[in-house]
Amino acid sequence: MSDNKDNKSKTPPPAGGSGGVVTGKALDWKLLRRVMRYVKPYNVTFIISAFLTVFLAASALVQPILMQKTLDNYILKDDYNGLVFIVELMVGMLIIQTIAQYYQTYLTNSLGQSVIRDLRIDIFNHITSLRLKYFDRTPIGILITRTVSDLETIADIFSEGLISIMGDMLLLIAVISYMLFRDWRLALITLIPMPFLFLSTYVFKEAIKSAFQEVRTQVAQLNTFLAEHISGISIIQVFAREHQEMRKFKVVNEKYRDANIRSNWYYSIFFPVVEILFACCMALLVWYGCKRILSDQQMKAISPTPDPISPGDILGFILCLNILFRPIRQLADKFNTLQMGMVGADRIFKVLDTDEVAVNAGKLKPTDLQGEIEFKNVWFAYNDENWVLKDINFHVKPGKTLALVGATGAGKSSTINILNRFYEIAKGSVLIDGRDIREYDVNYLRARIATVIQDVFLFTDTIANNISLNNQGITREQVIAAAKDVGAHEFIERLPGGYDYNVMERGATLSAGQAQLISFIRALVYNPTILVLDEATSSVDTETELLIQNAISKLMQGRTAIVIAHRLSTIQNADKIIVLDHGEIKETGTHQQLLRIENGYYRKLYDLQFNSAGISR
Ligand SMILES: Nc1ncnc2c1ncn2[C@@H]1O[C@H](COP(=O)(O)OP(=O)(O)OP(=O)(O)O)[C@@H](O)[C@H]1O
Ligand SMILES: [Mg+2]
Structure with missing residues (x-):
């Protein structure tokens, strides 16, 4: 059971974290333009898809036109040859449409997927630099x-959103124009319910938008809950918290379900409304159309109407209505898909715009770094002015070892976290070889300072790759040499597969001591000038303890080292010891000097940790 102190003070998620509010605007053009920048490399695909969409919209109109002609010109006039010809034409059209549809679907999807692949690379790259x-x-x-499901919604902008909305709009315009052109009176009467349709579509779109947002928020909550609880599964099981956590999970799960049900509820209202309006249009068409045909026939004898309605027109209009309603049913949906894509894009760009990247303004990359370290009046806080380090001053000569000791939460880990610029200090300066660390190139600096942190982290990969961290510049021979140096070669060889043994997630298949040894080799193989070691407190068996002690002294050889020491052996061997308490330096000196201070912090710490427990090491 390991309790990670470094993570305990968590503030609430940042703004735009789980929630994220969509702007009231129908469509954020600036955002869309930014998304479109990712389309640039696939411009050809985009143009072809757009062209196919226009083509499909236009060709959809062919069906009612052909049907009208078939009925009026061939069926009602008993023209068999003409009928055969027009049927052939229809089959030909169908084949072309099918092929166009195939390519349109394929291309828009591949476009969306390519765009989000690129975005995913950007976002991962950015996250790792934060x-x-x-x-x-x-x-x-x-x-x-963000990197998985929110990105997915962006892909839909292309496959179901933008291009397809464009196609639907074109289709609507084309169909309505055709109807008006064919017979404007019939068209106007048939389309009387249209404004109601547009109104209800708009109301539906707005309602479903907020419902969808809620769904996204709940997905994020669900993911957060799962990620955390699966990582912390051992704590849950050790403390038998399964039931309590289950209850919490049920709440999160319930909220997710409710959000989904709410969005579906709107559909269950909207679809019947559309059906009713469709029926109204149809009724108007049949009523007025037939009335006109009848009156045209009656008038024929007296004075023929210049523009009579034919049965073919009625059939054509019925098909037109079908074509018209199909996209309208989906239009609200597609607008939402687009909007959800935009919400996703907004959230992703927020992460991409997080400027909390480590500033790397320094240029210094000296080839002969000595490793002299100096802290001058350093003040540091994680948040605002909750000082974790207060006016820290010390100096370590090249090749010497400084040990930091102090109670838990004293600020030891924080001291080393600022040395490699994981966090920036508020006041004072940290110097290496007399130059401020901010003057150095961050990557150079981190490569020269090997940091072995308190909790060893191992990736799901082989032992060898966990040591070299897939750095191509580090050969297998170097890895083995470092392992031998540290004294871990034998134990690695004993593992099935040796250096190719697959460490499971977070090193689950290794013991704590073994994992520590791996992290030592990892530090050594980079041959750093400065070693920073946050000694793990977890106890290991005597044999491994000896291995670790040897490994540590090996690591420190010829290097400047700052060690957060819990082991007496490490402390005793240090050239200088600093006792930290609540972020302040209380005492400085060697082991012997500090022990001599009656009632001193170090003396008390020593008595507590090593003497009274009766441990003599
Ligand atoms: N990431 C963080 N954000 C905010 N506060 C933090 C963070 N990490 C540590 N702290 C706080 O800073 C203080 C010093 O923590 P630090 O990790 O430096 O202690 P430490 O001396 O290393 O303790 P330990 O011996 O338990 O590892 C603690 O009060 C802790 O709550
Ligand atoms: Mg610590």
């Missing part, structure tokens, strides 16, 4: 939701 501070405030589940 300051640790950002992660202190942002639950992992939220970031996973």
Whole structure:
């Protein structure tokens, strides 16, 4: 059971974290333009899809026209040859349409997927460059939701949103124009219910928008809950919290379900309304159309109407109505898909715009770094002015070892977190070889400072890759040499597969001591100038303890080292010891010097940790 203190003070997620409010505007053009920038590399695909969409919209109109002609010119006039010809024409049209539809679907989907692949790369790249501070405030589940499901909604902008809305609009205009052109009076009467349709579509669209947003928010919550609880499964099981956590999960799960039900509820209202309006249009068409045909026939004897309605027109109009209503039913949906895509894009760009990246303005990359470290009046806080380090001053000569000791929460880990610029200090300066660390190139600096952190983190990969971190510049020989140096070669060789042994997620298949040894090799193989070691407190068996002690002294050889020491052996061997308490330096000196201070912090710490427990190491 490991309790990670470094993560305990969590502030609520940042604005735009789980929620994210859509702008009231129908469509945020600026946002859309930004999305479209990702389309640039696929411009050809985009243009072809757009062209196919226009073509499909136009060709949909062919069906009612042909049907009208078939009925009026061939069927009613018993023209068999003409009928055969027109049927052939229809079959030909159908084949062309099918092929066009295939390519349109395929291309728009591949366009969407390509765009989100590129975006995903950008976002992952960006996330890895963010300051640790950002992660202190942002639950992992939220970031996973951003990179997976929110991105998915952007793909839909292309496959179901933008291009298809464009096609539907064109189709609407084309069909209505055709109807008006064919017989404007019949068209106007048939389309009387249209304004109601547009109105209800608009109301529906607005209602479903907020429902969808709620769904997205709940997905993020669900992901956050799952990510956290699966990572912390051992804590849940150790403390038998399954039931309590289950209850919490049920609440999150319930909310997700409710959000989905609410959005579906709007559909169940909207679709019947559309059906009713469709029926109204149809009724008007049949009533007025037939009335006109009849009166035209009666008038024929007296004075023929210049523009009579034929049965073919009625059939054509029926088909037109079908074509008209099909996209309208989906239009609200597609607008929402587009809008959801925009919400997704907005959220993703928010992550991309997070400027909490480590500033890398420094240029210095000296080839002969000595490793002299100096802290001058350093003040540091994670949040505002909750000082975690207060006016810290110390100096470590190249090749020497400084040990930091102090109670838990004293600020030891924080001291080293600012050395490699995981966090920026508020006041004072940190110098390496007499130059401010901000003058150095961050990547250079981090490559020269090997940091072995308190909690070892291992990736799902082989031992060898966990050591080299897939750095191509590090050969297998170097890995093995470092492992031998640290004294871990034998234990690695004993693992099935040796260096190719697959470490499961977070090192689950290794013991704590073994994982620590791996992290030591990881530090050594980079041959750093400065070693920063946050000694793990977890106890290991005597054999591994010896291995670790040897490994640590090996690691420190010839390097400047700052060690957060819990082991007496490490503390005793240090050239200088600093006792931290509540972010302040209380005592400085060597082991012997500090022990001599009666009632001193170090003395008390020493007695508590090593003497009274009767441990003599
Ligand atoms: N990421 C963080 N965000 C906010 N506060 C933090 C963060 N990490 C640590 N703190 C706070 O800073 C203080 C110093 O923590 P730090 O991790 O430096 O202690 P430590 O001396 O390393 O303790 P330990 O021996 O338990 O590892 C603590 O009060 C802690 O709550
Ligand atoms: Mg610590």
